[in-house]
Amino acid sequence: MLNLSSLLEHSAREHPGRTALVFGDTRLTYAELLKRSQDIAVTLRHHGVGRGDKVALSCPNVPDFPAAYFAILQVGAVVVPLNVLLRPQEVAYHLTDSRAKAFLCFEGTPQLPLAEVGRAGFDQAADCAHFLLLGRIGEEETDSVVPPEGVATAAEDTAVILYTSGTTGRPKGAELTHRSMVLNAMVADRLFTAADDEVMLASLPLFHAFGQSAVMNMGLLRGATLVLQSRFDAHEALRLMHREGVTFFAGVPTMYWALLGALHPHGGRTPPLRTAVSGGAALPVEVLQKFGKAFGVDVQEGYGLSETSPVACFNPPGLPPRPGSIGRPVWGVQMKLIDDSWQTVPDEARGEIAIRGHNMMKGYYRRPHDTASVMRDGWFRTGDIARRDGDGYYYVVDRVKDLIIRGGFNVYPREIEEVLITHPAVSMAAVVGVPHATHGEDVKAFVIPVPGTDLSEAELIAWCRERMAAYKYPRSVEFRDSLPLTSTGKILKRELSAENHGDTAPA
Template sequence: MTNLAGLLVDSAAAHGSRTAVRQGATALGYTELDDLSACAAALLHARGVRPGDRVGLVMPNIAHFPVAYYGILRAGAVVVPMNPLLKAREIAFTLRDSGTRLVLAAPAAQQETAEAAATTGTACLVAEPDAFEALLAATEPMPGVVDRADDDLAVILYTSGTTGTPKGAGLTHHNLRSNTATTAETLFHARPGDVLFGGLPLFHAFGQTCALNTAVAAGATLALLPRFDPDAALRILADDGVTVFLGVPTMYTALLHAGLPDGFDASRLRLAVSGGAALPVEVLHGFEQRFDVPVLEGYGLSETSPVAAFNPPDRPRKPGSIGLPVRGVELRLVTGTGEDSAPGQVGEIAVRGENVMAGYWNRPDATAEAVRDGWFHTGDLARVDEDGYWFVVDRKKDMIIRGGYNVYPREIEEVLYEHPAVAEAAVVGVPDGLLGEEVAAVVALKPRAHATADEIREHVRARVAAYKYPRVVRFTDALPKGPTGKILKREIVIDPAGS
């Protein structure tokens, strides 16, 4: 079966009585999850959703997420997942750009999603726990799974660089099925007895492929945590018997410094996986010593489904390295002109393989710029050592990674420019010991205008998700510019503790 929802159908047939998803006291077996997803598919169909339609999903890591996710896929539709922390204007952009027909929202995201849906004329269904379950129970399940071709879209993940508006990376059923199989079979060696930690956001490629789809493909259990908290994560590690921990560097740092509860036992933990940003070597070693488990780093992007490289579990790993290209994927280093970089030299990572997206939704120009001769150009710079291991050394793009979340400066700058006192603004990342990077804004005010740092912060905070607004705000008479008037971010130097 080509449809990605076939992962659940197959595991329900093979592991029906096993627990598929656990969230606190809620546990769904594979048979139950399969049945609920079939009811969700029928519910969507009854509301006019047809194969190829886009369906938005605005939910945290709760048990309803996989029900809705596989239900959308089962109906032959395309999942458009969104961060439940987004504000209405951000959700509205995604709904409008993707042409979403209907959006499903968790109660916590109801207000912002409903406002966005009203703005765009999109149907909205709020998944209130009791009401949603009653609605599913009253719906006759959809028989079978809608057939889809390998190159039909399964998911559109919205991402962007530092220029332009967010772009929807279109991932096909084949992209996601193959990357999931590679992750489950060759990287995690996942099996039915495994329990995977589900603290990575499922609206993101890392959480979707490496946690949700990998767990389902293996017939394993996914232990969900709606919002990461180190104490809650430790309880899940011990109480649920987690065997595979997946996290971003800030999660590792938090767990490394958290106090262990009395009687803490994580002896079932056999593997820890890190991605999303570079994991400091001292944190890696500290985590391994504290939890007695190897930590393996990998690399990927939304556009690559996401896994492109990984430290293979059956070979020596190198701390600080993203490892080797994974099965079905090729990597090369290229110069600014697209030629192969000289041996030993730093170059831009280009990726080719079964994991590379079909393209950006309705953005042929952006697709042509990013994917050339079948190679996706990542914008990340790397080097390769004598053993063929890859090391990311920098990012060409100005994207900020704050606590594992991507923050795109251009988006925040647009909001800053909406403030009546702001003449010029630039957003950059500054080092942060806990989060990796913090968002900083440098602002030049209009003549005779006045604004405080708190006012600027609150202006942005009211208009974007909480992780995006600049905690650091600095004022300047004028921003540095080049001959053409372009702001030169490389010349902006900020002391986070200074003024």
């Protein structure tokens, strides 16, 4: 058997009194974290949740996230992490698509009313049986018990379903096994850190593949101390780094850019960082060099996707970083560059990255056609275009189709277009990414209004904001009488993108 929950259980057994989590004034030892997790597992068992059941989890970076995450695994169920910025109809879609039996939801704050949004989404998902508020768990008495070793699961059983849209369509759930998630945490541990006294700042959202595998799971496997930041703020991050003696930081490029900007008000004092890891998007060379000079630590870049658990490629530790490179395939993973016919292309030629290894998803949950379109003989085609140098280092140079990466989050134009087109005053819509000074890319919509209607940019943006997560909605809208089309009637998004290449939005 193999269960991802063994990462926490092992560290709690080996280091029961070591601090596992820090959040504000709250400090939990490994023994205390395991006990909190087991209490949630008891409640799940009481509600009939068991092996193979899907349990959705909506929670920011607070101690309840890892406690609930490993509780779900302990009872043999499958974790379905939800982005905390989803709106009710998006929550309902994820609950329904994943066939979730239960929904664990953090109560939230006035600024982030998760319980209110979660309940509204749950009420629209007829087949999800249980809505459980994390803050209330433990108030009810049950006679259920959870065996200390948890429920036996096979290595190839699904442990986590991470939702991703690829480049088109509605979100799809990538099924990741206990084996792929455990091995990915071990690979990350081998790459990122070698110290037993590691103090890691968890600013990346734990519902996201990067923060989940490369920070939370790897850190708890290591027996490190995780300092949780519920929402990234550069000044607060620096304060936490100094207060807690943070030695490890992982982030997306915009976080590194913000940390550089926040350093001066702190008197230029730098925290005791030993390791800095970047992923999610290409790190500008200028930022990499400035951060290394200011903080005295090289930023190591890597690459991965939700479908690859996620770490697939990384700049080898102990060697100077190669600016612009995502590194080489990690242990147990193969990569190659292919053309449209799956044929391998030579070094220095551009091709689509294909990956095969222990980190690979089983497939997209209940979507065999979508799975078959991206997988062949164990190889997964990523949709990212890269080149490889003679030393085997990869460099991402472009993206297939229209994927927008805003601040490290994937934004999928078709999903936004489908929302836009439901507005009664919108006749046609196209969404593209435009350059942004701090987020890399931002979302812009081109809209043809219904003749005779009166629709403003502010009104349409506000309308979208009510119906989708905050990182998705368009920040700008341009109204047009027509859009460029191919001879077959498809919108030429490349032309729209080219027209806006010089438009860099303000910070």
